Amino acid sequence: MSSLPLAHVSHWLVQLLYVVPVVIVVGALAITSIRDRRAERSMPDPADEPAVR
Amino acid sequence: MHRRRVLAALLLAGALVVVPEAALAHGLVGREDLPIPKWLFLYGAVAVLVVSFVGLAILWPRPRLEQPSQRRIASLPRLLDPLCGAIGVALFVLVVLAGLTGSQTSTNNIAPTFIYVVFWVGLAVASMLFGDVFKAFNPWRSIARAVAAIASKAGSKQLPAPMTYPVWLGRWPAAAGILAFAWVELVYSGRGDPSNLAVLALAYAAVQFVGMSLYGIETWNRYGDAFGVYFGLFARMSPLHWERGTLHRRTALGGLTTLDAVPGTVALLCTMIGTTSFDGFQGGPLWGEIAPRMTDSLHDIGFGQAAALEIAFTIGLITVVAFVAGLYRLGVWGMRNAGASRLSTDELGARFVHTLVPIALAYVVAHYFSLLAYQGQALLYLASDPLGSGANVFGSASTTIDYTWISANAIWYVQVAALVLGHVAGLILAHDRALVTFTEGRVATRSQYWMLAVMIAFTSLGLWLLSAANS
Numbered sequence: 001m002s003s004l005p006l007a008h009v010s011h012w013l014v015q016l017l018y019v020v021p022v023v024i025v026v027g028a029l030a031i032t033s034i035r036d037r038r039a040e041r042s043m044p045d046p047a048d049e050p051a052v053r
Numbered sequence: 054m055h056r057r058r059v060l061a062a063l064l065l066a067g068a069l070v071v072v073p074e075a076a077l078a079h080g081l082v083g084r085e086d087l088p089i090p091k092w093l094f095l096y097g098a099v100a101v102l103v104v105s106f107v108g109l110a111i112l113w114p115r116p117r118l119e120q121p122s123q124r125r126i127a128s129l130p131r132l133l134d135p136l137c138g139a140i141g142v143a144l145f146v147l148v149v150l151a152g153l154t155g156s157q158t159s160t161n162n163i164a165p166t167f168i169y170v171v172f173w174v175g176l177a178v179a180s181m182l183f184g185d186v187f188k189a190f191n192p193w194r195s196i197a198r199a200v201a202a203i204a205s206k207a208g209s210k211q212l213p214a215p216m217t218y219p220v221w222l223g224r225w226p227a228a229a230g231i232l233a234f235a236w237v238e239l240v241y242s243g244r245g246d247p248s249n250l251a252v253l254a255l256a257y258a259a260v261q262f263v264g265m266s267l268y269g270i271e272t273w274n275r276y277g278d279a280f281g282v283y284f285g286l287f288a289r290m291s292p293l294h295w296e297r298g299t300l301h302r303r304t305a306l307g308g309l310t311t312l313d314a315v316p317g318t319v320a321l322l323c324t325m326i327g328t329t330s331f332d333g334f335q336g337g338p339l340w341g342e343i344a345p346r347m348t349d350s351l352h353d354i355g356f357g358q359a360a361a362l363e364i365a366f367t368i369g370l371i372t373v374v375a376f377v378a379g380l381y382r383l384g385v386w387g388m389r390n391a392g393a394s395r396l397s398t399d400e401l402g403a404r405f406v407h408t409l410v411p412i413a414l415a416y417v418v419a420h421y422f423s424l425l426a427y428q429g430q431a432l433l434y435l436a437s438d439p440l441g442s443g444a445n446v447f448g449s450a451s452t453t454i455d456y457t458w459i460s461a462n463a464i465w466y467v468q469v470a471a472l473v474l475g476h477v478a479g480l481i482l483a484h485d486r487a488l489v490t491f492t493e494g495r496v497a498t499r500s501q502y503w504m505l506a507v508m509i510a511f512t513s514l515g516l517w518l519l520s521a522a523n524s
Contacts, residue, residue, distance in 0.1 A: 014092075015517065017092040017095075018092060018095055018513050018516065018517040018520070019513065021095060021096060021099040021509055021513060022506070022509055022510050022513050025099070025103075025505065025506050025509050026506050029387075029502045029503065029505075029506055032499075032502065033391060033499075033502070036499060
């Protein structure tokens with residue numbers, strides 16, 4: 001009763017295994033989103049291309 | 054924008070860290086002897102979700118569930134509807150009478166087992182399998198229909214037309230009703246008292262009669278009656294659909310895509326998932342440490358011991374519901390940005406809310422399966438002796454609960470399977486809806502990365518809660 005919840009660190013560390021998949025997927029998600037944005041930015045704007053006659 | 058996204062991603066990941074380990078409150082499960090650690094089941098479940106996501110992106114290029122077709126397979130006798138209604142009313146009367154006049158020992162009285170096991174859990178599973186059976190057996194709806202039929206035949210005047218149901222009210226009454234039921238089940242100190250349950254059942258029926266008289270029987274049943282809405286949502290997953298005296302067959306899950314996401318629907322689904330989650334959470338070791346501290350603090354400022362305990366648990370219940378709502382909102386927010394949608398986060402959240410229904414059912418099955426498997430057997434002896442008065446109507450009063458008919462391992466496998474199937478169903482529905490919401494296929498897939506993250510987060514949460522059982 002007198003111990004703090006944070007005292008059971010080893011117990012908590014085992015529980016962190018349940019968070020790892022979420023962290024991995026969210027990390028992959030963030031990286032993919034950033035890459036997508038960069039790719040979109042690097043694509044030439046169709047308005048800048050010379051018109052085909 | 055990138056910084057906000059990364060922050061959101063970190064929040065989504067960190068959200069699960071702050072929730073402590075929990076255990077099944079109602080789980081009467083022996084110790085499993087599993088071939089691999091429990092956490093490895095989560096990794097398997099996540100792998101299934103990721104593979105399903107990729108498979109959907111490649112093999113499901115067009116929406117298939119958005120316009121579900123149904124085929125009539127049978128006509129039902131006209132007598133069936135009133136017969137089911139009469140059975141529902143008889144059961145309601147039995148439960149209330151047992152609660153008021155029977156033994157006040159919860160295990161000897163049919164009321165607690167009927168309400169918490171047969172009604173709350175059994176009917177949810179039955180709705181998913183057989184369609185909206187509760188609608189037929191709904192006692193207050195049946196009484197209201199009978200009264201309306203008699204009044205219209207006996208009276209010389211036409212019954213007054215019901216009021217128009219306010220759009221803003223939506224499913225908020227149902228959300229409040231489910232939260233109130235969960236509060237009674239998980240927080241209220243008199244939850245096991247049969248007479249309390251009987252009085253609460255009568256009070257609930259009275260509210261339904263007022264609602265039906267104001268807004269019409271079917272309208273109130275569709276939006277206001279918490280249990281009608283709750284079971285009705287699960288029934289939308291069923292391949293069977295009962296309508297105007299006929300039985301139809303339709304694509305499984307297809308009924309969910311026609312769900313009208315009126316105000317309160319997101320809150321209702323988050324309440325359904327959140328309250329079940331809290332039931333697991335409150336049995337866990339960390340809540341076991343936090344709750345006494347909160348209770349002591351509340352006691353110190355003047356609350357009685359029982360009131361302090363109820364306030365602490367109420368705070369916990371609302372916090373977990375809010376956490377689930379926040380997780381879903383975060384996923385929708387990310388989806389909106391990834392898909393560059395013109396819809397607001399609220400609108401998008403409403404459009405995808407039907408994806409939470411299979412998750413809510415998965416949580417119910419995973420969390421309460423052992424309760425249904427074991428405590429459900431008590432109905433055998435309670436049916437013979439519903440009041441606990443020593444009667445033996447059907448000759449089964451001496452039967453006992455067999456705790457060996459299903460192993461602890463088998464229960465764990467059912468729980469994991471329920472969670473995985475529920476979340477895969479959620480992914481399918483989200484993918485199908487994304488194809489009509491985001492016109493470009495690539496954008497639709499990109500938007501669904503966030504829903505995948507939400508599904509994985511809910512799967513992790515669900516397995517985490519379950520894993521703590523008997524740990």
